[in-house]
Amino acid sequence: MKRVGIDLGGTYIKGGIVDEENRIIARGATPTMAEREAEEIIRDMSALVKKLTEEAGIPLRDIAGIGIGSPGTIDAGSGIVLYSNNIRWDDVPLAELLGKMLAEDADGSVIKVRVSNDANCAALGELVCDTDTGVQSAVLLTLGTGVGSGIILNGKLYEGEQPGGAELGHMVICHGGRQCSCGRKGCLEAYVSASALVEDAKWAAQEAKDSSLLELTDRLNGRNVIEAVRQKDPVAVKVFEQYLEYLGCGIVNIINIFRPEIIYLGGGICEGFDLMEETLQTYVKENCFGGEIAAVAQIKKAAHGNDAGIIGAAALIEME
Amino acid sequence: MKRVGIDLGGTYIKGGIVDEENRIIARGATPTMAEREAEEIIRDMSALVKKLTEEAGIPLRDIAGIGIGSPGTIDAGSGIVLYSNNIRWDDVPLAELLGKMLAEDADGSVIKVRVSNDANCAALGELVCDTDTGVQSAVLLTLGTGVGSGIILNGKLYEGEQPGGAELGHMVICHGGRQCSCGRKGCLEAYVSASALVEDAKWAAQEAKDSSLLELTDRLNGRNVIEAVRQKDPVAVKVFEQYLEYLGCGIVNIINIFRPEIIYLGGGICEGFDLMEETLQTYVKENCFGGEIAAVAQIKKAAHGNDAGIIGAAALIEME
Secondary structure, three states, X not given: OEXXXXXXXXXEEEEEEEOOOOOEEEEEEEEOOOOOOHHHHHHHXXXXXXXXXXXXXXXXXXXXXXXXXXXXXXXXXXXXXXEEOOOOEXXXXXXXXXXXXXXXXXXXXXXXXXXXEHHHHHHHHHHHHOOOOOOOOEEEEEEOOXXXXXXXXXXXXXXXXXXXXXXXXXXXXXOOOOEOOOOOEOXXXXXXXXXXXXXXXXXXXXXXXXXXXXXXXXXXXXXXXXXXXXXXXXXXXXXXXXXXXXXXXXXXXXXXXXXXXXXXXXXXXXXXXXHHHHHHHHHHHHHOOOHHHOOOOEEEEOOOHHHHHHHHHXXXXXXX | OEEEEEEEOOOEEEEEEEOOOOOEEEEEEEEOOOOOOHHHHHHHHHHHHHHHHHHHOOOHHHEXXXXXXXXXXXXXXXXXXXXXXXXXXXXXXXXHHHHHHHHHHOOOOOOOEEEEEHHHHHHHHHHXXXXXXXXXXXXXXXXXXXXXXXXXXXXXXXXXXXXOOXXXXXXXXXXXXXXXXXXXXXXXXXXXXXXXXXXXXXXXXXXXXXXXXXXXXXHXXXXXXXXXXXXXXXXXXXXXXXXXXXXXXXXXXXXXXXXXXXXXXXXXHHHHHHHHHHHHHHHHHHHOOOHHHOOOOEEEEOOOHHHHHHHHHXXXXXXO
């Protein structure tokens, strides 16, 4: 059966109808306007679902369920968004509220609604879209403003034993190091987010006498840092080498814990994945516990971008 | 049914018959003499099993199976010890060899043999012996010469998706920091093993002008460092505070990933658990991702010491 996947973001609510082969066959979006009451936002989400199904000509009762990827800490069992800084939600029973609103539009039919963290959904989306069949385990790191993570173990999403788990970006790799948004110092996020790369590049550019980064300092972003690396700007190259060292360190930690078959890397920085792949794969082989004896994950670019969030959210429906 | 649990160590092979209530009803040990060929060691293990069952008056065919906790990297699926520095094994098909030897003693009956890492077995042993019923998730850290770890998720041992996982001691918490035995720098093991505490105490004692540790420097061990902390020796107290800071950091990382209900701490240092508990529990509450909103594990002393290894090994038999 077809499912609806929703990617709830700080700016847009994106949705799609996803078919049995994990293809998005209809898609739409509506502004989140996150400053509003949660119930208003969820009402727009409900309207988006209705619009999508109507346009596709599929009655809501023929949809297997609605999966939602939400930012923040989620209680997946109850579908409650416990806390999200991004959309400023606190204890919002998202699954229940959306289910009720949709039932009104579906003559009282019970609509299955599942919620998980957005990075979890993206990981699941990458895995179900991967053409390497038979892969059952993967970890996704999204290198954006922060560092999100999604973990797939034995073919299933792993969200931790209780809410608030699977937060690989908030693993300290430098005790007493850089301030992280979570309150601790030295988290992986503080070193390998796109924001961290940009900050490092700004500092290095200001200290350097000549670098193509200098003229960009006021409008540096992940993409133009990567572009400067591609152009072999020596300051950018040096900053990027240090960045990859931290990223490699975090990836090796993850492998020593989970031994997944694949590590997916996502986020805008991964436009430079070709500049990262070999260095990271070599670093990981040399540093993993047990060296060559133990299984070392393949590092791949998360290839489905925003679509992975929608497809993975839809895939929540079949995870039971 | 009763099971046999074996704890294969560098010095002794310890074994016990474990009853349905996870009590050891018969026990024995034989020297490992680890410099010998693996097959000779396994033959002694087989003899130990035979002796235990004979003494207890339980025919081998009435034993549900033999579980073994082995040091090193194990392929639990096939029962092969891929690599163990401790007993110098390399690709030893332990389950198969022991099964064959036991079958000879049991008129050809098939004897189920399961193998896992020794720290995994200890974690499982602590969980099945815990009087808090209903607990389904826990992580054990053994603070010894190194740092072993065992992870229980949803009531089952988690060994990683492929061999060489669940190595929480080899998670870098201080990038570029202290040299670890695994080849990397800055692993948790290099900061929170008993050996690390003793090294730190030695250095601090040598720099201090007066400390009760000074007269002990040549024979310092985990226990007498803890004793000096208990006596409020200021140098020892300061070293221990720093130690707990690193340990807290590692525990918070583990909670942010797994959100287990319990963190067990084991090893000789935990004779000083009363000196650690409050500091660690406070640190963890203040530093976990999501703070008070998310679930924070209870930190407990691993109470069953060496017995946990035997009981947990026996419990491998019922994990399927």
